[in-house]
Amino acid sequence: MELRVLRYFLAVAAxxxxxxxxxxxxxxxxxxxxxxxxxEDEIGKKLFIRGRHFSLTEEGIMLRQRAQxxxxxxxxxxxxxxxxxxxxxxxxxxSGVYSSSSFLMHSLEEFSLLYPNIHFEIYTNSADTLQxxxxxxxxxFALLQEPIDISNYDFIRMHDKDVWGLLTRFxxxxxxxxxxxxxxxxxxxxxSARRLLVRHEIENWLGxxxxxxxxxxxxxxxxxxxxxxxxxxxxxxxxxAVLHYDPCKVTFRPFTPPLETxxxxxxKRFFPIFSAAKLFLNFIRNVHSRENHP
Numbered sequence: 001m002e003l004r005v006l007r008y009f010l011a012v013a014a015x016x017x018x019x020x021x022x023x024x025x026x027x028x029x030x031x032x033x034x035x036x037x038x039x040e041d042e043i044g045k046k047l048f049i050r051g052r053h054f055s056l057t058e059e060g061i062m063l064r065q066r067a068q069x070x071x072x073x074x075x076x077x078x079x080x081x082x083x084x085x086x087x088x089x090x091x092x093x094x095s096g097v098y099s100s101s102s103f104l105m106h107s108l109e110e111f112s113l114l115y116p117n118i119h120f121e122i123y124t125n126s127a128d129t130l131q132x133x134x135x136x137x138x139x140x141f142a143l144l145q146e147p148i149d150i151s152n153y154d155f156i157r158m159h160d161k162d163v164w165g166l167l168t169r170f171x172x173x174x175x176x177x178x179x180x181x182x183x184x185x186x187x188x189x190x191x192s193a194r195r196l197l198v199r200h201e202i203e204n205w206l207g208x209x210x211x212x213x214x215x216x217x218x219x220x221x222x223x224x225x226x227x228x229x230x231x232x233x234x235x236x237x238x239x240x241a242v243l244h245y246d247p248c249k250v251t252f253r254p255f256t257p258p259l260e261t262x263x264x265x266x267x268k269r270f271f272p273i274f275s276a277a278k279l280f281l282n283f284i285r286n287v288h289s290r291e292n293h294p
Contacts (some may be wrong), residue, residue: 001039001042001043003039003070003074005038005039006034006067006070006071007071008021008024008025008027008032008035008036008039009036009039009047009063009064009067010053010064010067010071011024011025011094012032012036012048012054012285013054013056013060014066014238015054016053016054016055016101017030018033018036018054020235022137023030024265035061036048036095037083037239041047041053043045043059043063044051044144045057045059046059047059047060047063048060053083053172055224059078060155064237065072066144066247067271069136072138073136073137073138079271081208083174084093085137086230087115087117087275087276087279088117088118088276089118089119089275089276090118090119090120090121090276091119091120091140091141091277091280092120092138092139092140092141093108093120093121093122093123093124093134093140093141093142093143094122094125094129094130094134094139094141094142094143094144095123095124095130095142095143096124096125096126096127096130096143096144096220096241097124097209097221097240097241098143098145098158098160098162098238098240098241098263099160099161099162099238099240099243099263100143100158100160100162100240100263100265101143101241102160103160103172103238103287104143105235107278107283107284107287108120110283111279111280111283114283115276115279117278118276118280119270121257123139124220125219125220126194126219126220127142127145127148127195128195128219129142129219130142130144131148134266134268135213135268137242137268139279140265140267140277140280141266141267141281142265142266143158143263143264143265143266144263144264144266145162145198145202145259145261145262145263146263146264147197147198147201147261147264148197149263150264150266152265152268152269153266153268153269154266154267154268154269155266155267156263156264156265156284156285156288157262157263158242158262158263158264158265158286158288160263161256161260161262161263162238162240162241162257162260162261162262162263163238163239163254163255163259163260163261164202164205164236164237164239164254164258164260164261165180165220165236165237165238165239165252165253165254165255166180166184166185166234166235166236166237166252166253166255167228167234167235167236167237167242167245167251167252168228168234168250168251169228169229169230169231169234169249169250169251170247170248170249170250170251171231172231172234172251173246174188174234174253175251175253177253178253179253179254179255179256180253180254180255180256181255181256182205185206185212185234186211186212187213187232188213188233189213189215189232189233190214190215190233190234190236191211191214191215191216191217191224191227191233191234191235191236192214192216192218192235192236193216193217193219193236193237194217194218194219195219198261199217201259202236202250202259205259213285215233216233218235221237221242222239223237225245227248229249229250237252238261239252239254243262245266248258265284267281280293
């Protein structure tokens with residue numbers, strides 16, 4: 001399976017029209033049609049439902065995801081080796097939304113002023129998805145919330161810690177409190193984090209959860225935010241994830257006794273870091289050390 005053919009396949013999947021795809025690829029329509037047919041023969045599955053618009057079959061959707069990952073990785077390899085010739089390139093960073101995200105973005109600002117030809121791709125997603133992208137080599141770095149298995153990574157633990165608490169509607173009875181106890185959660189509809197290790201940590205703080213009404217789990221808090229705004233449910237979350245939410249709509253209150261979590265910036269152990277990413281890593285280390293010893 002050639003990379004060139006995968007690019008052809010992705011072009012048709014994006015355009016949903018073989019004529020427009022052929023034009024964008026600067027090849028003839030018959031050539032493109034033949035390449036797609038050969039690809040389907042090689043895989044042994046139909047990839048498109050042909051008609052006025054080319055729509056993907058279930059197998060086509062699966063191939064699109066894998067092809068995008070392969071092409072992204074190959075493009076990144078080319079970019080990495082080009083970086084050895086000049087200080088330029090692209091650095092890919094994944095992050096959830098934490099208090100430490102501000103440190104990372106401020107560091108990015110300073111770094112960009114020093115190296116204007118280096119650019120960044122920022123991915124926001126759950127820690128599980130970011131780890132997968134890191135393992136695939138699509139990301140250079142990822143900012144991940146602990147607890148997490150970091151045995152395969154080198155890492156820098158961020159100074160800022162996030163506190164756990166409850167996001168509730170601005171005018172709910174719990175918004176009038178300074179702190180939220182476990183007893184306050186009884187009788188409330190609750191949403192909790194999806195990640196298993198994080199849920200275990202929360203449950204260790206909560207104790208027996210059989211009397212709590214946890215109606216949903218989420219991988220990104222934005223998905224559950226409408227439930228809070230409507231006053232239907234409250235969300236168990238960290239403060240850093242909700243710092244930019246409208247205080248006229250929602251309110252965060254920390255737990256008592258307090259429950260804290262740390263965040264780590266990780267990269268793959270024994271994985272070669274090329275010029276741009278290496279420069280950024282050294283810069284982050286220096287800034288992190290400077291904040292630790294002002």
